[in-house]
Amino acid sequence: MLAPKALLAERLITGKVSIAPLVTFRILFGLLMFASIVRFWAYGWIHQLYIAPKVYFPFLPGVEPLPGVGMYVVFSVMSIAAAGIALGWFYRISTTAFFVLFTYVELIDKTNYLNHYYFVSLVAFLLIWIPAHGDFSLDVRRGTRRPTDQVPVGFLNLLRFQLVVVYFFAGLAKINSDWLLKAQPMKMWLSANAYRPVLGTLLRYKVTAYLFSWFGMVYDLSIPFFLSLKATRRLAFFCVVVFHLMTWWLFPIGMFPFIMIGLTTVFFSPGQHLKVLTILKSLFRWQVRPEVRPTAISHPLLKLFAVFIALQVLIPLRYLSYPGDVFWNEAGYRFSWRVMLMEKAGSATYYVRDRDTGQQSMVANYEHLSPQQEKMMATQPDILVQYAHYLHDHYEGLGMTDPIVTAEVFVTLNGQPSRRFISPEVDLSKESIIGSYSLVAPLDH
Numbered sequence: 001m002l003a004p005k006a007l008l009a010e011r012l013i014t015g016k017v018s019i020a021p022l023v024t025f026r027i028l029f030g031l032l033m034f035a036s037i038v039r040f041w042a043y044g045w046i047h048q049l050y051i052a053p054k055v056y057f058p059f060l061p062g063v064e065p066l067p068g069v070g071m072y073v074v075f076s077v078m079s080i081a082a083a084g085i086a087l088g089w090f091y092r093i094s095t096t097a098f099f100v101l102f103t104y105v106e107l108i109d110k111t112n113y114l115n116h117y118y119f120v121s122l123v124a125f126l127l128i129w130i131p132a133h134g135d136f137s138l139d140v141r142r143g144t145r146r147p148t149d150q151v152p153v154g155f156l157n158l159l160r161f162q163l164v165v166v167y168f169f170a171g172l173a174k175i176n177s178d179w180l181l182k183a184q185p186m187k188m189w190l191s192a193n194a195y196r197p198v199l200g201t202l203l204r205y206k207v208t209a210y211l212f213s214w215f216g217m218v219y220d221l222s223i224p225f226f227l228s229l230k231a232t233r234r235l236a237f238f239c240v241v242v243f244h245l246m247t248w249w250l251f252p253i254g255m256f257p258f259i260m261i262g263l264t265t266v267f268f269s270p271g272q273h274l275k276v277l278t279i280l281k282s283l284f285r286w287q288v289r290p291e292v293r294p295t296a297i298s299h300p301l302l303k304l305f306a307v308f309i310a311l312q313v314l315i316p317l318r319y320l321s322y323p324g325d326v327f328w329n330e331a332g333y334r335f336s337w338r339v340m341l342m343e344k345a346g347s348a349t350y351y352v353r354d355r356d357t358g359q360q361s362m363v364a365n366y367e368h369l370s371p372q373q374e375k376m377m378a379t380q381p382d383i384l385v386q387y388a389h390y391l392h393d394h395y396e397g398l399g400m401t402d403p404i405v406t407a408e409v410f411v412t413l414n415g416q417p418s419r420r421f422i423s424p425e426v427d428l429s430k431e432s433i434i435g436s437y438s439l440v441a442p443l444d445h
């Protein structure tokens with residue numbers, strides 16, 4: 001009889017399960033990513049977001065779009081990699097290429113940041129190491145991968161863990177006074193949808209906003225638990241489908257609801273995934289028989305996964321190390337699964353003054369920024385500072401002597417009165433991007 005520690009390790013890491021859940025996850029992820037890229041291209045967003053802008057706000061210094069048709073090449077290769085993931089074709093190369101290219105695009109400009117982009121990067125990273133091409137893949141068909149029918153359960157649990165992290169921290173972030181006691185920003189969002197057919201009338205009532213807010217919090221915190229229990233799994237998944245379709249209907253959040261619906265199927269039992277995989281094999285007349293052979297997670301890979309898990313727990317909590325309100329100064333806000341939690345808007349008027357002559361000019365932001373960039377810049381302190389650095393260099397290139405860059409910035413959060421965000425006396429071009437949150441005036445509730 002196994003000791004409790006060994007038994008726990010077998011249930012969570014070393015025990016063997018059917019490879020079917022990994023295969024169906026791989027196929028769904030690849031197809032969803034391919035559809036997302038096609039959609040992105042069709043809407044003209046490659047040019048709009050990565051070619052047309054005059055300035056970018058990268059997460060890391062030196063990360064910038066490729067010139068000319070370079071970004072179209074990036075998205076073309078990314079789409080091929082997504083198809084390769086779905087088909088299990090040159091799987092390791094496809095997953096690595098997709099992760100690197102997708103993450104590169106994500107790092108180019110903070111104003112394009114979305115939680116589900118970060119989620120996609122994390123899942124793509126995990127798939128590099130997970131042998132989801134061990135069955136029903138072109139790699140198996142062409143003989144470069146030996147077929148297998150079982151894998152360590154740790155691979156499956158790692159994917160489930162990543163989804164649990166998203167739901168749990170999204171729910172935890174909703175436990176705040178604006179969301180639960182004031183039903184903000186849900187009141188504003190729902191009232192803006194009052195014109196919708198059938199349910200529009202209900203969205204006008206304040207009680208509806210409170211119901212949506214409280215249900216959203218309870219849903220996020222509890223849905224991973226109910227998905228993990230066999231007795232409640234089907235009902236929980238039905239709630240997942242209804243919840244995400246409702247958010248897709250009400251809010252412009254693109255592919256995210258469909259990504260969450262598709263990938264949440266990983267919580268279904270290996271036996272149910274095996275039934276689906278058997279149907280797919282019969283449709284495509286798949287004749288390759290998988291081998292029953294032992295597989296294991298290597299010790300280096302276990303260490304990598306342990307570090308990954310620790311980071312996924314710690315990164316969303318890093319905001320606790322910063323002073324002030326995270327919704328106001330956004331220190332530690334990104335990468336923490338704060339999904340659709342606030343309505344924040346601002347205006348930023350920049351002034352550039354020659355240090356020698358004192359001659360001052362007001363900056364026309366629209367001459368430098370896209371509407372999306374200007375909107376996001378006005379409420380996020382690190383982008384405010386990055387933009388000031390850009391303006392300093394731009395006007396210095398036009399002949400100004402070491403320009404002083406200041407800004408009048410006013411921000412409103414969740415329907416509160418607009419208030420001054422940073423001091424108009426500070427030369428933002430001399431400030432550090434990393435410590436920019438400290439420039440934000442305190443939020444008085």
